[in-house]
Amino acid sequence: MELSNLGFDQWFEAHAVQLLQEGDGVARVSAVDRGSYLIRNESGEVSAEIAGKFSYQIESPVHLPCVGDWVRAQYYDNDTAAIIHGVFPRKTFLRRKTAGENVDFQMIAANIDAAFIVQSCHFDFNPRRLDRYLVMSADGGVEPIVMLTKTDLITRDELAQKLAIISSVTKAKVIALSSITGSGFDEFRQTLSPGKTYCLLGSSGVGKTTLINRLIGREAFYTKPVSGTGEGTHTTSRRQLIVFSQGAMLIDTPGMRELGLVGVGDGVNMGFEEFVALSSNCRYANCSHESEPGCAVRAAVEKGEFSEDRYSSYIKLKKESEYYGMSYLDKRKKDKAFGRFIKSAKKQMKD
Secondary structure (H helix, E strand, O other): OOHHHHOOOHHHHHHHHHHOOOOOEEEEEEEEEOOEEEEEOOOOEEEEEEOHHHHHHOOOHHHOOOOOOEEEEEEEOOOOEEEEEEEOOOOOEEEEEOOOOOOOEEEEEEOOOEEEEEEEOOOOOOHHHHHHHHHHHHHOOOEEEEEEEOHHHOOHHHHHHHHHHHHHHOOOEEEEOOOOOOOOHHHHHHHOOOOOEEEEEEOOOOOHHHHHHHHHOOOOOOOOOOOOOOOOOOOOOOEEEEEOOOOOEEEEOOOOOOOOOOOOHHHHHHHOHHHHHHHOOOOOOOOOOOOOOOOHHHHHHHOOOOOHHHHHHHHHHHHHHHHHHHHHHHHHHHHHHHHHHHHHHHHHHHO
């Protein structure tokens, strides 16, 4: 296998000239689990850890290696283990706000060509949550593909209604399939191209691992029985990159209960382009599209040109992104000030 088969193209080759040092090898992060790593190169997959110097230089968790990253590594013990000395720049990425009160970024995956946003046709179907995934994809420059699973649990009319709702939200490609009947799987397989990297995003129990097992043709990854409601239960515990025999790569991710967004203004604009286009007609250039007079966006909603739900989702995500974005900047300022204090204190102790 060549590195190009793993997605190492001319874009990364150009950065390699500047980043690589003598003795370095190039590898791709294939799994991350509680601070331990697996990396893959032309020869195979080995365990890896972060170099102490590199760890010390990292200013934020966002700079740690994540699944899909290309890294410069030094191998030892007859190439059975490695130390990671640096991370290549990311061409694309998927990230969210860390769960809980802490305001920071959490990387989900990097260097993704397309993200399959998976929602079940049953209880998990949620257009507002879909909006969040679409904004996340737009923020990181990743092409979104919406995937509706478990179509066998609803009628054709119900499926048509859900497809109509999705088409009103996004122009992204939509694939509807069933792991029970096999419907839609040929279209899914045809979407996967050799040398390209894809990512599965969605809540727990929507059938992401089952999709992978069906693509492989065997129960390669463990799945639990469905619940009494017909929904699956959570099984995936880590992010990992899977290389299929036909050459495509797919990153499986654990289900996400929280999907907070930080500083994704451009992503919100790209996810709600219809409102952004109208905003140029607002009376005020800095219109928030809520209560200002002469707001073209609000006027269009009141005329019924756009749904109230779609508008509410836009305002909510816009506010959330701005609020957490400001909180993140404040946190970074405090972290840098504390870092300068520590360096100054160490210098005084040496003197």
